[in-house]
Structure formats: C-alpha cells, structure tokens
Amino acid sequence: MDLRVTVVGAGIGGMATSLLLARAGASVVLLERVGEVAAVGAGLLLQANGLAVLSGLGLDEELRAGGFLSAGVPVRAADGTVISSLPVPDFGEGLDRVLAVRRSAVHEALLAAVQASPGVELRLGVEVGGRESFDTDVVVGADGVASAVRSGGDFGARVRPTGAVYLRGLVPLAGDGFAGEYWTPSGLFGGAPVDATTQYFYASATAPAVRAAVTARDLSALGRAWAAALPAAATAFDAVGSFDDLLVNEVVRVDCARWADGRRVLLGDAAHAMAPNAGQGANSALVDAAVLAYVLERAATVEAALAAYTARRRPRVRRVQDAADRLAQLAHWHGRTTTRVRDGLLRFVDRRAGLADRLVRSTLQEDPAALRGLVRGLDLRSA
Template sequence: MAIHDRHVAVVGGGIGGLAAALLLAASGARITLIERVPEPGEAGAGLLLQPNGLAVLDALSLAESLERQGHRLTGAVVRTATGRPIVNATLPHFGPGQDHALAVRRGTLYASLLHAVRADPAIDTRFGCQVSTARTDGTVEYRDRDDLTRTIEAELVVGADGTQSIVRAGGDFGAVARDTGTTYVRGIVDGDDLGLEGEYWTPLGLFGGAPIGGGTYFYAAAHAPAVAEALARRDLATFRRHWADALPPSAAVLDRVPGFDALLVNAVTRIDCARWADGRLVLLGDAAHAMAPTLGQGANSAIVDAAVLSIELAAGGPGALRRYEDRRRPRVRKVQDAADRLARLSAITSPAGRAVRDRGLHLLDRLRPLTAHQARIAQQEDPRLLRDALVRPLERT
C-alpha cells in the first residue's frame, strides 16, 4: 500500500493518534481523526520522553519547544529507601541532542501535538465522536456530536484507541489482555526543588519522579495492601502516612498534593496481539501493546509506532503493514517483558528478598556494556536513524 493521497481514518486522539495523524499526513495521506472527547485535553500528570520519542518529535519540529518546558535527564538512579544507589544507569549517546531524556508535563506534549494537528489542512478532526464499529474493509461507524450515526470509508484505519480498542475488536488480532495486579498513582505538585529525581525501591514498592516545568512529577506503586486500602477509602492522609513511614523524602512531595482528586490512579493491563494488522485495520500504542510503566516507554513506543508505520507506508508495496508489524512487534515485546521484570523486582517486600535483589542489581550495574546494550534495546529503534528517515520525506512536504 502506498500512502500518498489515500484516505486514512485514525481512531483515537491521544498522543499516539495525534502523532500518527501528523506523520501520515506528511507522507501525503488525507486524514480523518476521530476522538470521542469533545474538547481534547490530555489527562495525566507527566511522562518521560526518551531519545526514541524525542527523535520523532524533533522530526516534527516539536522537540525544541518541549525542551524549553521540560527537565533534562541524562540517566536514571534507582535507590533503596535509605538512599543508597542500587542502579545508576546512563543513557547511551545516540548523536547530537539525543543523549538525554526529558521529563515533561503530559499536557504540554499533548497541546503541542494538538496545535500541529489543527494547523494541518490534510487532517479533518472530528472530536466528540464515538466510534461504534470498525471493519476490516475500512468502514468506520461513529456517533457524532448530535448523536447521529455516521459512516466513513477509509483505505486504512489506524487503531490508536487504547486498551479497550474498538478497532481491535473489529478484526482478528489474536489479542490477549491480562490484568497484571499492579496499580500506580501519579501526580504533579507545585515546586521543582523538592529533591525528587530518580526512583526509590521501598517496602511498599517504587516511588519516583523528577522536576517538571515549574513543578514536580511523582509516581508511586499502589498495590501494597495498606496503600491499596487507603486509596479505596479515598483517604489521602493515610496514603501519605504510609509512604512517609516507608520513604521519608516522599513526605515533601505528598504533603503538597491538594486533595485526593489530584491523584491519578491506574491499574496496569498488559495487551499482547498475535497480529497488528488485519485487512485495512492496523493497531498502534496501547491498542497493540499496553505495558507496565516501569521503563517509561509507553508513550514513546506509541510515538515510534506512528513513525515506523508512516515510514513503511511511504515506502509502498503490498507488504507495508506486514513490514511495520515485523519491525515493531518483536522489539516492543522485549520492552513489555523487561517492564514486567522491573515491576516484579520493584515490588519485592521481604527484607531478605530486597537485599538479594539489591546486591544482584548493583553487581549487574558494574557491567557497563551489558547495561548499555539493554538501554539500546529499550529504545527499540536507533533514534538518529529514525529521525533521519522521517526528516527526508517531511522536508519534501
């Protein structure tokens, strides 16, 4: 399939969907973007843009503005509850400007993508529209703002509609959804001088974050029984107390949470698909591969999906969707598995188990070639090559 002048429906206006709309439009496609939320505004706290995601955003001319509004990180430190380093990982240097990660407000990234989408004449946005059916022949049915049923025919339908994907339900993707039993809390508080940068592994699980655009982004495990019970009761004071007992530095952050509703609580579902394309339907992001957040690769992987999909479609040929799947699915599966392993390691509660874990990881951390190799696997694509592959067609538009 050659993408030039084809009609593509993108279902889902999150980060992955917006990136896909922009990149496919830049390759010459006519885009209909359908999103159920009437007034888009990405919910969420913060996220970590890694070199792979930043490379794509740089090709879209969005990275420079985001850099001014975020906080650079050149590595990640994991510490015990007492502050002793367990792992001190440095990001590999992929080229100029691709030697760091960027902690940003999720809303800042979303607003940048949305502004670019609205400015692109090749993208027809239909917000406040709920897709009810997507078929393998490219038919999409949805309810518009007036609650009327509408139908469009597209030559490709991109499912960027999350873990409960309607597009995925319309095809045969061999999807398996698994509740991981893990829950995380996220939020942003005022102040960027609270001493939180990196991650702590404690008897309650992980707690981490970073300064972020005038505030501090934090995230915390919430599946320990005492913490889970406090959250079920919407008891912020008890939630704070449990974390302050396990990790005293967390108090400076959690004391600034204004109320329970400022917390975002997310249970983690893992999605695995045997296939990412069926007929004229294709998946990206959480619709194809929802994962644990422990590697910080969820949003980045969706952005890279959009990039590789656009590259393979622009290359043309009957096997474009198969090339996209073959290129992406094995690499993302490795990241999903690694994120699960980290989630399990960070959730060890027994003192003896934590001691063995910490000693083992500290020894592995000394094997720099091994840790650098693992960091490159997490990026899934070489960021420099990915950016270059995108910039060439973008410069022609």
Template sequence: MDLASLHAIVVGGATAGAAAALLLARAGARVTLLERVADPRAVGAGIALAENGLAVLESVGLGPAIAAVGTAVGRPRIVDGAGRILLAPPGPPPRGLMVRRAALQRLLLDAVAAEPGITCRFGAEVVASDRAGEVVVETAAGVERVRGDLVIGADGVHSRLRAAGDHGARVSKPGIAYLRALVTGVVARGEEAWTAAGLFGSFAVDGGTYVFASAGSRAVRRALDARDLDALRAAWADAYAPAAELLGAVARWDDLLINRVTRVRCARWFDGRQVLVGDAVHAMAPNLGQGANSALVDVAVLLDELRAAATMSEAFARYQRRRQPAVAWVARTAARLGGLAELTHPVARWLRDRVVMPLAARRAGDAGMASVLQEPTAALLAIGRA
C-alpha cells in the same frame, strides 16, 4: 507506495494518533482523525520522553516546543528506601525530557490543527470497524460510515478496533497499581526508590514535580479505600522518608490519579486494511517509561514501511516484523522491573538488592539502551523529515 493517493483514517487523537496523523499528512496522505472526546485534554500527570520518542517529535518540527516545556530527566537512579544506590548506569546520562501530559497533548493537537492535510473530528466515537477499511462513527449529530484506504487504530488500551478485528489479542492485568500526581514546586528527588512498600518516584517537570508511587501495600490500600491523604502520607513516609514532603505537596485527594497496569499483546498487528499502533497493540507496564515512546516509534516505522512497500499488506507485514519483537522485549523487561520493584518480602528484597541489581547494573550498558530505544535515533529522525 504513493502516499499522496491515500486516505488514512486515524482513530484516537492522543500521543499515537496525533503523531500518526501528523507524519502521514506531512508525507502527503489525506488524513481523517476521529477522537471520541469532544474537548480533548490529556488526563495524567507527567510523561518521560526518551531519545526515541523525542526523535519522532523532532522529525515533525516539534523539537523546540517540546524543549521549551520539558525538564531534563538527568541520570536515571534507583535507590532503596534508605537512599542507598541500587542501580545507576555508568556513562553519560541518556537524553530524556519530563513533560506534563497536558502540554504534550496540546503541542500535538496544535500541530494537527495547523496541518492542511488533516480533518479533525472531535466528539466522534468509532463504534465498529471492518477489515475493508470502513468505520462506523457516532457523533452528537448521529451515526455515519467513513471509508479509508487504511485505518490506524490508535485508540488506546481498551481499543474498539482491536476488539473488532482479528488480532489474536491477550489482555492481562498483573495486579499492580500506581498513583500519580503533579504537585506545585520543585521538591523532586530525581530518583526512583524501591522500598518495602513498592516503588516511589519523583521528577521535576516544568516548575512542578511529578510524583508516582505503588498502590499495593496494605497500609496504602487502606488509605486509598478511605480516601485519606494523611494516612497515605504516613504509610509512605514509613517506607521512604522523602515521601512525607513529596506527598505533603499534594493539596487534595482528587489531585491523585490511580492506574492499574494492563498489558496487551497481539499476535497480529493488522487485519485487512486496519493496523494498530501504541497502547492498542502493546500496552505495557510503565517501568521503563516506554509506552508512549514506543507508540511514537510505531507510527514512524509504519510510515517508513508504507513508503517502502508496494502494497498495503506488504507494508503492514513489514511493520509488524520490525516492531513486534522489539516491543515484546521492552514490554517483558518493563514487566520484570515492575515485578522486582514490588517485592515486599525482606529476603526477596535482600536478594534483589544484593544479587540481581548488581548483575542488572553490569548489563545496563549501551546494548541494553539500544534495545530499550528499539530503533536508531538517526533513522527515526530521517523518517519524519523525508
């Protein structure tokens, strides 16, 4: 298709939306980006960018800026509560950078603002959409209708566009919650521990440490209900000794973020002129660190298929065929890992640590990594640079 004649409406200005706007505008399309938050600042703590997400960002020239704010993740390692290695895949460590979410968001939005082909409208909430390419937008000035040749729903896990279209969506909550914090000082262990109280991870990020932990054990839930930081530290220190120092670095209760895991699965990734990307179409458990990375792959593949196909519906169908099975595998694997990390019964944990993890270690080779990354890095780089 000739992208230069297209007007694309992108709904949502976070990772998926900002990247979609950038890629499409660089490919010649006219883009209107609608973001409901008037002054968007990323909520959240850290985010691990893997080889696939990095390739998409590098393809639009953001490589040096990301490298400047990122910290290498190093070799992934899962240990038990006593620090014994449960899983440490052999071979050279995969490329990965831990960044502050706010830094990633700032870089993306600065690039979007500098792109002449993109009109950004913040404080613009899409309240309705249809399959013919029209969205209804609410702003401080009132309500208006905007029409595009295609509408990209990058509006996250609670997507308005998904609800408005015929996407055959299933939304489920496995009952797992995580707390997260960015603390000052590099006290990170660079590992994820699977303990009697669930998982606890800590990684260095740009002069600080990104800490995340399960919020499922009874003691942790009691501490959360009471908003009691000392009780939280004590509950975690019982299960994983380094947690005492790591949570000791959390200054205030309000520095903690709590997220419930939500999964979104869609039978149809597009409906008429509307197509979904990122969490809107495939929110997943965070255990493979592939939610945002997969969102970035989505937008690159969507652009690739828009270029290759003769019509919009053919492009969307090819996009879904290429992305749906790859993402389904990643989401299923992440959910299984999340379930394994949350095991609390001593017998189940013994079986996991002695039987399941050695088997998983044997499978975590190059083929496993290729499935996690979903698309070859060289192909992702080429799409954005074309």
C-alpha cells in the same frame, strides 16, 4: 503517498501518526471521542526514541524549553543509595537525555501541529464503534487500551489486568525537587520536576497499607503509609490538594497475535499496553507512528506495509513489555536477603558498561538517531 487514512484516537500515538502520514502525503481524518483534546496523566518521561520522533517533527525544542533533562532515571533504595543508573548513551544532538515534561505540554504541541497541518482533518466528539467501517485505504486504531478498533477486528488480542495499581500527581516543586525512582518496602515511588514550579510523581499502590488508603480514598492515610519508608513520598502526598487530584490507574497488558487485520492496524496502547516500569508506553507509540508512516510510504501495497510494520515492531515491543513486567516484579521484592541479592545484581549490570548499554538500546527498540533520520526523510509534499 496518495492514501486516505482514518486514525481513531487523538492521544499521543494517534496525533503523531496523523502528522507523520500527512507529511508523507496521505489525507488523514483523525477521529477523537472527547469534545476537547486533553491530556490524561500528570507527567511523562520522554526517552531518546520518543524524543527522536518529536525531534523529527520539529516539536522537541519547545518541550525541552519547559521540561527537565536528566542523564537517566536512577533507581535508589529508600536510604538514597543508587541501585541502578543506566545512563542514556549519546545518540546525537538532543538524544542523550531523558526529558520529563507535563503530559499536557506534549498534547498541546502535537495538537497545535495537527491543527496547522493541511493534510489532517481533526473531528472531535466522534466515538467510533467496534463494528464501524470506513471507506479509507487504512484504518489506524490508536484508541488506547480499550480500543474499539481492536474489538472490531481479528487481532488475536489478549487483554490482562496485571493487578498493579499506580498513582500519579503534580505538586508544587519544593526546593530542587527529586528525579528518579525509589524502590522501598512501601513500594515504588518516583518522579521528576516537569517545569520551573511543578514536581511530577508516581507511586505503586501494592503494599497493603498503601492499597487500603487508596481503596478508602484517604489522602492522609496515604501519606502515613509512606512516611516510614520514604519521607519524600509522604511529603509529596501531603502536598496534594484532594484525593480527586490524583490519577489512579490499574495496569493492563495487551498482547496481540496480529497488529493488522486487513486494512485495520493497531498502534500504541491499543496494540501493546504495558506496565509503566520501563517508561515506554507513549515512547513506543511514537516509534510505532514513525515506522508505520515509513512503511506505508515505501511499500508497494498497504498489505505489504502493514506486514512490514508488524514484523518490525511487534517483537521489539514484546521484549519491552516483558522487561517492564520484570522490573515491576523486581521493584516489589521484599525481605532483606532478597533485596540485597537484587540490588547486587542491578549494581553488577550497571558496572558492566556494555551490558547496561545493550539493555538501554533494547528498551529504546530502534536507534534514536536513525529514527529521527527516518522521520525527517518522510516525503514533505503536504507539510
């Protein structure tokens, strides 16, 4: 591939795209507005699709060495009973688990690979404007939920704040810590250890007492709001040093009628920001990166490649965005009867191995083993 490509945004999606395109022979300029690439976000759950891409890049081993592996992300009621487990099917070596890691570990691994790649020129401290034009063959907008590349093109974008707010944090690991998610009357709470000494946690701020504590930026009120529903959550909040150590995010959903406009193409949150409930935002960005590099390497023209990328990615991601929205709603149902019906339904799905398997595969969007093969098969001319 002899293309010249500008990638805007050095997040997980932009760095993976740059690496994969460079592997396939492209000359990549990667533009990032901040002066130093740093992870925003505490932890990350890497699923088999994202892991397949990182594995194809040769970056999974070092992440696995520091992170925490589990068979899936079990969902429990506040009393600890498992409502849903949806284990990961075995897609082959290293692709049969969920890996919880510090987000900074993923950024550091990708950044080191970018800096070592002769095909990628990283320019930090460059903020791209929406109307800016580039003389490269392709411009990839990997610049996140408020994408400037998206605003400068005709993508038929719809950007909707969902009203949901999530909190994330890292605290010292207490004992073995906890892994999985709890659906409680105070909202959703979950997490996993991310290294030998650190626990990652996330929580919704939907219940009135939790939301009021967040508005008041009152850490003790936050702990109190969770104490009755889930003591483990209160313990986690109590271990946070100050409210400023928490990340507070409003969830925005982005839908684009088109992912490409001429030679501009969108990827990751810029194309499809979604609710965090399927744990697929960053994982999907990694899959986008692999598929984009693959089609650009093979198609006869850039236009044909971008059309193929959109046709393959958009419907699959749309299904995951919808599933994440449904999970967000289900997690916040109240009332004894309603939650009993919900829990019964989820347990039913869990017991039907075929159904559970189909759900997991649909969430992963691509067969992880095939995805890893696709990444490994990219032309290694400039690696």
